[in-house]
Amino acid sequence: MLSHTKHLSPFSSPSISTLPLLLSHSRYCKIVRKSFILSNQVNKRYCSTTNKNNPTKYDHSYSLDLYDESIVKWKRIAIENELNRIQKLRNNVHGTPSLDTLDPVVYKLICRMCSKPNSITVNKCTSCSFKLKPEDVARVNPNVFMDIIDGKNEVHEVVFRDSEIVIFKDKFPISKHHFDAVPTSVIPDITHLNSSHVQLLDKLFNQGVKIFEEMEIPLFRNKNIRDFVISGFSLPVSVFHLHLHLVLPPLYNLSQFKYPRFHMFNKVKRDLINHGRVISNHEENNPHRNFDKEEGDRYHEKIVINHLILMEELRRTLNE
DSSP states (O other), rough: OOOBOOOOOSSOOOGGGSSSSGGGGGGHHHHHHHHHHHHHHHHHHHOOOOOOTOTTTBBBBBBOOTOOOOOOOOOOTTTTHHHHHHHHHHHHSSSSOGGGOOOTEEEEEEEETTTEOTTTSSSOOOOTTBBBBGGGGEEEOHHHHHHHTTTTTOOOOOOOOSSSSSEOOSSSEEEEEEEEEEESOOOOOOOOOOOGGHHHHHHHHEEEEEHHHHOOOGTTTOOOGGGEEEEEEESSOSSSSSOEEEEEEEESSSSSGOTTTEHHHHHHHHHHHSSSSSOOHHHHHOOOOHHHHHHHHHHHHHHHHHHHHHHHHHHHHHHO
């Protein structure tokens, strides 16, 4: 059995009404519905073990549920008592904070479900999709990644380190295989990059892919792993230190890799080469907005297809 993760996941079958907007894409209807059935088969057989120490959390090998998407009905995931506990915590906050007046570097929205710090500009957790509220705001370490780089934080497992970059396992992974690749020097986010950083970005990407290849993951045997690696940057960021997400499907949550927040590695590198800076998806005067959106949507569709293909392969493997 594959190693356990700390993610919450619904092991009961979601209703058709909770499926993501992919169902509106006619060319994906058949494969999505087929995957919907297959994922439930795998979940029921291999994933429904409850953590006895905390009945509101689950232990599982692979979260094969495609439908942990942005509009998740969390009452199907966490028991009513857990939601009541969260509401009580929020009720104890005196006065609703005005997020517009807070410094986004040191203040974050802390997810009450999975504890991930999120940018104060988002309305749902970028790890588990739980809905965030102003009452969840808290002051945090503005750059926890520097503690990892300096060796002061041992919570994150470092898989590569040299004088220029550090690669470690994401604390709130979207997949069983999810790395963050960061430079040792402080660059807040992609808007602070210029053409001189292209070589650094290539190193972050190539070293991360090399680690995936050296892992010899059974699910990717006889495959070109580069065809499956999801790579890119989020903006706005949850930590003000440039970090490249490197992820392999199957995924726990597809919402993190959607336009406009997710900026593909190739888009960022292309902008630096052609314009000397990154043209953010959020810029009002972005002359390439339509192209970037279409490219981002196609990239997300590719992620979904790869997720479904690997999920079916995994189902077959588990049934052998």
